[in-house]
Structures are given as C-alpha cells and as structure tokens.
Amino acid sequence: MATTPKALTIAIAGNPNCGKTTLFNHLTGARQRVGNFSGVTVTRKEGVVHHKGWKLTFVDLPGTYSLSSQTPDELVCREYIHNERPDIILNVLDAGNLERNLFLTTQLIEMDVPRVYVFNMIDEAQAKGIQIDTARFAELLDGPVVETVGRVGKGLDQLLDAIVGRCESGCVQRHIAIPLESHLRDAVEQIHAGVLEQLGAHEPNHRWLAIKLLEGDKVIIKQLSAHAKLLAQAKLLRDELESTYDEEIGILLADARYGFIFGLIRETVGEVHRHEGPRASVTDTIDALLLNRVLGLPILLGLLWLMFQGTFTLGAYPMEWIDAGVGALGDWLQATLTPGLVRDLVIEGVLGGLGGIVIFLPNILLLFLFIAFFETTGYLARAAFLVDRLMHGIGLHGKAFIPLLMGFGCNVPAIMATRTIENPRDRLVTILINPFMSCSARLPVYVLIAGIFFADMAGTVVFLMHLIGVLVSMGAALLLKRTLFQGEADAFVLELPPYRLPTLRSLMLHMWERAVQFLKKMGGIILVGSILIWFLQAFPRDVQLDTDYAAAIAQVEAQVSEPAQRDAQVAELERQRDADLQQARYLGRLGQAVQPVFEPLGFDWRATIALLTGFVAKEVVVSTFGVLYRVGGEVDEEDASLRAAMSGAMSPLVAFAFMVYTLLYMPCLATIAAIRRETLSWGWTFFSMGFSLGIAWVLAFLVIKVGGWLL
Amino acid sequence: MSALSAPTLAQMQRGQVALVVRITGDNRLKLRLAEMGFVRGAEVRVEQAAPFGNPRIYTIRGYRISLRNEEAEQILVAVPEEG
Numbered sequence: 001m002a003t004t005p006k007a008l009t010i011a012i013a014g015n016p017n018c019g020k021t022t023l024f025n026h027l028t029g030a031r032q033r034v035g036n037f038s039g040v041t042v043t044r045k046e047g048v049v050h051h052k053g054w055k056l057t058f059v060d061l062p063g064t065y066s067l068s069s070q071t072p073d074e075l076v077c078r079e080y081i082h083n084e085r086p087d088i089i090l091n092v093l094d095a096g097n098l099e100r101n102l103f104l105t106t107q108l109i110e111m112d113v114p115r116v117y118v119f120n121m122i123d124e125a126q127a128k129g130i131q132i133d134t135a136r137f138a139e140l141l142d143g144p145v146v147e148t149v150g151r152v153g154k155g156l157d158q159l160l161d162a163i164v165g166r167c168e169s170g171c172v173q174r175h176i177a178i179p180l181e182s183h184l185r186d187a188v189e190q191i192h193a194g195v196l197e198q199l200g201a202h203e204p205n206h207r208w209l210a211i212k213l214l215e216g217d218k219v220i221i222k223q224l225s226a227h228a229k230l231l232a233q234a235k236l237l238r239d240e241l242e243s244t245y246d247e248e249i250g251i252l253l254a255d256a257r258y259g260f261i262f263g264l265i266r267e268t269v270g271e272v273h274r275h276e277g278p279r280a281s282v283t284d285t286i287d288a289l290l291l292n293r294v295l296g297l298p299i300l301l302g303l304l305w306l307m308f309q310g311t312f313t314l315g316a317y318p319m320e321w322i323d324a325g326v327g328a329l330g331d332w333l334q335a336t337l338t339p340g341l342v343r344d345l346v347i348e349g350v351l352g353g354l355g356g357i358v359i360f361l362p363n364i365l366l367l368f369l370f371i372a373f374f375e376t377t378g379y380l381a382r383a384a385f386l387v388d389r390l391m392h393g394i395g396l397h398g399k400a401f402i403p404l405l406m407g408f409g410c411n412v413p414a415i416m417a418t419r420t421i422e423n424p425r426d427r428l429v430t431i432l433i434n435p436f437m438s439c440s441a442r443l444p445v446y447v448l449i450a451g452i453f454f455a456d457m458a459g460t461v462v463f464l465m466h467l468i469g470v471l472v473s474m475g476a477a478l479l480l481k482r483t484l485f486q487g488e489a490d491a492f493v494l495e496l497p498p499y500r501l502p503t504l505r506s507l508m509l510h511m512w513e514r515a516v517q518f519l520k521k522m523g524g525i526i527l528v529g530s531i532l533i534w535f536l537q538a539f540p541r542d543v544q545l546d547t548d549y550a551a552a553i554a555q556v557e558a559q560v561s562e563p564a565q566r567d568a569q570v571a572e573l574e575r576q577r578d579a580d581l582q583q584a585r586y587l588g589r590l591g592q593a594v595q596p597v598f599e600p601l602g603f604d605w606r607a608t609i610a611l612l613t614g615f616v617a618k619e620v621v622v623s624t625f626g627v628l629y630r631v632g633g634e635v636d637e638e639d640a641s642l643r644a645a646m647s648g649a650m651s652p653l654v655a656f657a658f659m660v661y662t663l664l665y666m667p668c669l670a671t672i673a674a675i676r677r678e679t680l681s682w683g684w685t686f687f688s689m690g691f692s693l694g695i696a697w698v699l700a701f702l703v704i705k706v707g708g709w710l711l
Numbered sequence: 712m713s714a715l716s717a718p719t720l721a722q723m724q725r726g727q728v729a730l731v732v733r734i735t736g737d738n739r740l741k742l743r744l745a746e747m748g749f750v751r752g753a754e755v756r757v758e759q760a761a762p763f764g765n766p767r768i769y770t771i772r773g774y775r776i777s778l779r780n781e782e783a784e785q786i787l788v789a790v791p792e793e794g
C-alpha cells in the first residue's frame with residue numbers, strides 16, 4: 001500500500017473551536033502520529049485513512065483565525081501550506097458562526113491550493129435556523145462542500161468521497177480574487193508583475209506573495225531579502241496607499257475580506273445571521289452563574305479544588321499498582337540477573353530512575369483529562385477571563401494561570417500545558433517560573449522536616465512553603481518581565497465559544513496522546529540522568545572504609561546467638577556501612593566538596609548530599625536522609641527512627657531554610673526534560689537551573705540571617 | 712461625528728450596541744482585532760464583565776469575545792440612533 005501512486009496529503013485548516021480535532025479524531029481514530037512541526041513546539045498530528053483505493057494522509061494544522069504571521073501557530077500553518085504544498089486543504093468551518101470562520105477562508109483562497117469545505121456543527125447551525133445553499137457556495141468558492149456533525153461522526157463518508165472526487169476530477173483550483181478597491185488592486189497587480197519577473201512563474205504562490213509584500217509582512221520580506229528592487233517597489237506602493245487612505249494595508253485588506261464575506265453569505269444563506277440561537281441561551285444561563293461577578297472566582301477555585309482532589313485520590317490506586325509492579329519487576333530482576341554491576345545498574349539506575357517517574361503517570365493523565373474537559377467544554381477560556389486581572393498584575397496573560405496552578409500537582413504536565421499561551425515570550429516566562437510552584441513531590445520533604453522541627457504547627461509550615469512558592473514565582477515573573485522579557489504585554493483577545501459537551505472518545509484520545517508524549521520524550525533524558533546519578537552513587541567500587549564491616553558482621557554472626565538480636569545488629573552494621581560508602585563515593589565526595597557553598601546556610605554534608613540526589617526527583621531527598629542517618633533502606637517521611645536521628649542534626653531555623661531551599665532549587669530531572677522539550681533550547685534550560693539555584697540560595701540565606709536576627 | 716471625538720468601546724455600558732468606526736494605536740493588536748471582525752461598520756454588543764470589571768465580553772458577528780478595557784479603549788465606536 002505504501003507505494004500506491006494514488007496517495008494524497010490533506011491539510012486540515014480552520015479556526016480554533018470549529019471542531020477540527022474532533023473531526024480529525026473521527027477520521028483517523030487512534031491511528032495518529034503525534035509530533036512537532038520542525039523547530040517549534042506546535043503539535044503536529046498526522047493520520048492515514050484508506051478510501052476507495054486512495055491513501056489519504058491527513059495533517060491537522062493548528063487552529064488559527066488568520067494566516068498573518070502574528071503567532072507561532074499562524075506561521076506554522078502558513079509555512080506548511082506554502083512550503084509543503086498539500087494536495088488539498090480541508091477548510092473546516094463552524095457553520096453556525098460562518099462570518100468570522102470565513103475570514104481564514106479568504107486567506108486560504110489566495111494560496112491557490114485545491115480546497116474542500118466542511119460545514120461542521122451543522123446541527124447547531126440548523127438549530128439556529130440557518131439554511132446554507134451549499135451548491136451555490138461550492139460554485140462561488142470553487143470546491144465541494146460537505147456538511148458534518150463532528151461530535152457524532154456524521155457526514156464523514158461524504159467527506160472522504162468529496163476529497164477523492166476532488167482529485168479524480170483533476171485537482172485544479174480556479175483562482176478566486178477578493179474584490180479590492182481600484183488603488184489597492186492596482187498596487188497588488190504591480191507587485192505581482194514584479195514577483196513574476198524576479199522570482200519566475202514557477203514560484204507557486206506568486207499572487208499570495210504579492211499581497212504579503214504589499215502588507216509588509218516581516219517574515220516574507222526577510223525571506224525575499226535578496227530581491228531588493230521588489231521590496232523597494234512594494235514599500236513605495238505601501239507607503240503611498242497608507243497615506244492616501246490614512247490606514248494600514250492590513251486593515252484595508254481585512255475590510256475588503258469582510259466585505260467579500262458579507263456578499264458571499266448574502267448569496268448563500270440569505271441574510272447575515274447574527275442572532276445566536278438556542279445554544280447561546282444555554283450558554284448565557286451557564287455563564288450567568290460561572291462568570292458571576294461575585295461567584296465566578298469562588299466557583300473556579302472550587303472546580304480546581306475538585307480537579308486536584310480527583311487527580312490525587314483517583315490517581316492513588318494506579319500509583320499503588322505501578323509501585324507494586326515496579327517492585328515486583330525489581331525483585332524478579334534481582335533474582336534472575338547474576339549479582340554484579342550490571343544488575344545494580346539495571347535495578348538501581350534504570351528501574352529506580354524510570355520507576356520513580358512512571359509512578360507519576362496516573363496523576364499526569366488525570367490532570368490532563370480534567371484540563372482537556374475544561375478546554376473542550378469552553379470553560380478554560382472563561383477561567384482565563386476570570387483571572388486575567390490578577391495575572392495582568394504580574395505582567396502575564398490570563399491563560400498563564402492554569403499552567404501555574406497545575407504546578408502544584410506536577411511541574412511536568414504544567415509546563416506542557418503552557419502550549420495554550422500564544423505569545424512565545426509570555427510562554428517562556430510561564431515556563432521559567434513554573435518550577436517555583438511547589439509540586440506534590442516536595443510534600444514528603446516538608447512533612448518530614450516540619451514534622452520533626454515544627455511538630456505543633458506542621459500544617460502551617462507546609463502551607464507557608466506553598467505560599468512562598470507562589471510569591472517567589474510572582475516575583476520572578478515580575479523580575480523577568482522587567483529585565484529579559486521587556487515589551488508590551490500580550491493583548492487579551494480571547495474567543496469564548498459556546499459551552500459544548502466533548503465526547504468521551506476525544507477526551508480519551510487527548511489523554512492517550514499526552515501519555516505517549518510524556519513517556520517518549522521524557523524517557524531519554526531521565527534515563528541518562530538516572531544512570532549518571534547512579535554511577536556517581538555507585539563508584540568508585542572499592543573504597544577503603546575505616547571500619548572493617550565485613551569482619552564486624554562476621555563477628556556479630558559468630559557471637560550473638562539470639563536470632564532477632566543478631567539480625568538487628570547485623571542490619572545496623574550494614575546501614576552504617578552503606579552510609580560510610582555513600583560518603584566515600586563520588587556523590588558523597590561531591591557533596592563534601594560543595595558543602596562549603598552551603599556553609600552560610602548551615603547545611604551539613606548530609607543535607608548537601610540529600611539535595612544532590614533530590615535532583616532526580618525531589619522526594620528522593622527523604623530516602624537519602626534515610627540512608628545517611630543510618631536508619632535503613634526503605635524509609636518514608638513518617639519514619640520515627642529517622643525523625644529521632646535528624647532532630648539533633650539541625651536547628652529549626654536551618655531546617656526551615658532547608659525546606660525553602662528544597663522548594664526553590666533546581667527543577668527535578670523530569671521538569672528539566674520538559675523545559676528543554678518545550679523551549680527547544682538548552683540555553684533556557686540551563687538558565688532555569690541557574691536562576692532557581694541562585695534564588696534558592698539567596699532566600700535560604702535570608703531566612704538564616706533574618707531568622708537569626710529575630711530569634 | 713468625527714473619528715477623533717468618537718466614544719470608545721470601553722465607554723459603552725452593558726447591553727449597549729455600537730458600531731465600529733476605527734481602531735487606533737498599536738499595529739499588532741489593530742490587525743488582530745480587524746481579523747476577528749472589528750472593522751468599520753461592525754456591530755458590537757457589550758456583555759458581562761469579569762469580577763474586577765475588566766476584561767469584558769462582547770458579542771460581534773454572532774460570537775463572543777473578551778477584551779481588556781485598555782484594548783476596548785482603542786476601538787472608536789458610534790452609537791446608532793435609537794429606533
């Protein structure tokens with residue numbers, strides 16, 4: 001099948017919320033390949049469908065309102081169509097909201113790629129009483145029109161037929177021009193002639209390029225920088241027109257496009273429908289409650305509380321299973337592999353590292369399930385609307401709120417969720433401040449330390465840590481916006497779609513997609529990191545210890561006859577040996593070497609080593625303390641003997657500083673992987689690490705100084 | 712009414728309907744608004760506001776959109792004659 005000559009590539013284009021994803025999911029089912037458009041973090045989804053002997057490859061372009069190059073999404077769409085020239089563009093339109101949806105169409109028709117039009121959500125349009133003369137529409141815009149209901153998959157066969165039919169009939173596209181005022185039209189014609197002369201007629205999008213040049217599109221100007229004469233001609237015409245009309249070309253063109261749309265709708269629908277129909281009255285009723293001036297924010301908080309509660313209570317069960325599974329696999333490996341370095345590497349390095357990450361998968365999936373639900377119902381946009389004022393105070397967009405909040409659960413999905421923020425600068429700031437939101441993995445550390453040193457107000461201290469995290473991330477946002485990311489804040493031009501119920505199927509697909517992304521992309525770097533840490537903990541192999549533990553253990557075994565007592569003493573000796581080994585190995589040496597850095601903060605070498613291991617995942621700090629304080633392998637934050645051992649080792653003030661430091665220092669390995677993935681830059685990844693290490697040190701130092709001065 | 716003395720969309724009250732006259736100020740936002748349908752002659756209705764009175768929701772061309780008041784201030788409007 002792969003070599004069939006009857007293969008087509010079909011790009012799906014449409015506005016956000018037009019039901020594109022639902023339609024794509026219905027067409028391709030789970031046979032999707034999810035990746036990225038090269039060089040950017042815009043998700044690219046592909047799926048193959050066979051129909052009547054044709055192999056149809058669908059590429060789901062990001063949903064956009066336009067093809068100007070204002071957002072990464074728009075640029076991706078445009079470059080894809082311009083450079084890769086799909087055989088067909090499937091233009092999905094929300095039939096109940098044609099006027100605005102057709103704006104994108106007026107730009108697509110300039111690119112002269114054969115088109116098939118989809119009137120999706122035809123159910124809603126009909127409920128509004130809209131009747132569309134599809135035959136007339138097909139004639140005017142030269143392309144078959146198919147009516148669909150994406151939610152239930154109605155009209156999909158006709159859609160596939162239309163695509164195949166479009167190509168069997170030759171796949172040519174009649175050029176359709178938006179009528180322009182004579183001055184504008186003349187200018188486009190002149191530049192068009194220039195483009196043909198200088199770039200040659202083989203340039204596929206000559207007419208479109210002419211319009212873009214007249215608009216003064218920066219990306220196109222840069223691409224054509226070799227053609228100075230052409231650029232100069234375009235600039236001259238642009239300046240002339242802009243002074244004649246006292247308006248920018250982009251605006252004049254938008255005027256013309258909406259004029260064209262008005263005419264088109266008059267011909268095909270009759271009147272231009274602007275009343276909103278029954279769906280709107282349902283939406284109005286819900287909004288009257290959810291967007292209420294007084295109740296809106298409390299309801300949002302309540303829903304978010306439900307989301308976290310649901311994530312962690314429902315997630316606890318599969319987490320136990322995974323934990324048990326990983327444990328069983330470890331035991332099995334332990335029994336099967338021959339003892340030695342390889343076994344240690346596999347069990348402690350690979351399984352230990354990956355197991356520690358996979359355990360968060362249920363939480364991540366559930367969190368994304370909730371987010372996907374909020375997003376597809378239309379509530380996410382409303383949440384951004386409700387909190388925009390607060391977020392604007394720290395220079396961010398309302399949309400940054402959800403990723404920040406998700407950070408309380410786990411920073412990894414939170415950073416992945418920043419993809420909803422359009423402005424790259426705001427998105428980067430949101431990513432960089434996210435690790436300061438105290439994730440759930442840091443909780444065991446607080447519980448342990450607050451439990452020891454602040455036993456009667458542990459809850460308050462834990463709450464305080466979360467609060468410090470929020471304040472630091474707000475401060476960091478302000479700082480970054482004032483220094484590295486100066487410039488105007490993003491505008492808040494946000495569509496609030498009517499409330500719609502998503503299908504279970506599309507929610508599941510969404511979750512599945514995230515899971516694959518998480519496992520695939522995080523796997524590599526986490527594996528490497530875990531093996532590295534394991535290596536530092538396991539080497540050098542033979543170290544000279546001051547005490548001869550083997551002899552001491554042999555002695556105990558020979559002399560103590562009572563079994564329980566003997567085992568206890570042996571175990572105690574083994575723990576002491578492990579702790580001594582920890583100290584002697586590279587990681588221990590490293591801990592001792594960098595400990596002077598932490599001297600002003602009052603952290604001893606044990607705390608330092610614990611922090612170093614916490615780099616893999618922050619809860620590891622607890623188990624490292626367990627090893628270092630010689631209380632046995634498997635400890636958790638509730639362990640009484642560990643508590644007793646630690647209570648003498650630090651002052652409460654140092655303990656508090658230690659918690660602050662743990663909260664803020666270095667994102668964990670998985671988060672670093674996510675940052676690298678979402679920023680596509682090692683530079684910003686290292687910046688994030690250095691930035692947080694610096695802030696952590698300074699704040700912990702302040703705690704020590706101010707605390708010492710107060711007490 | 713001349714464009715200069717025209718009221719802005721931000722001055723309109725909830726429930727009021729206005730016609731877009733022109734968008735002033737910054738290019739990026741201007742183009743975005745035009746693409747979303749805020750071009751000369753478009754009809755806009757003011758809907759509810761967020762908890763702190765900002766941003767607000769508007770209905771234009773049969774769909775809902777929210778804008779901060781700072782942004783709505785850049786949109787000059789005319790109030791159609793009653794009746």
Ligand SMILES: Nc1nc2c(ncn2[C@@H]2O[C@H](COP(=O)(O)OP(=O)(O)OP(=O)(O)O)[C@@H](O)[C@H]2O)c(=O)[nH]1
Nearest residue numbers: 016017018019020021022063121149150151501502
């Ligand atoms: N009534 C109705 N609802 C639909 C139809 N198609 C999709 N929906 C719903 O519309 C909502 C949005 O659909 P999506 O597929 O997420 O929209 P999208 O265009 O992919 O949106 P973006 O992901 O923002 O680009 C979901 O709740 C769908 O269930 C339809 O034909 N009729």
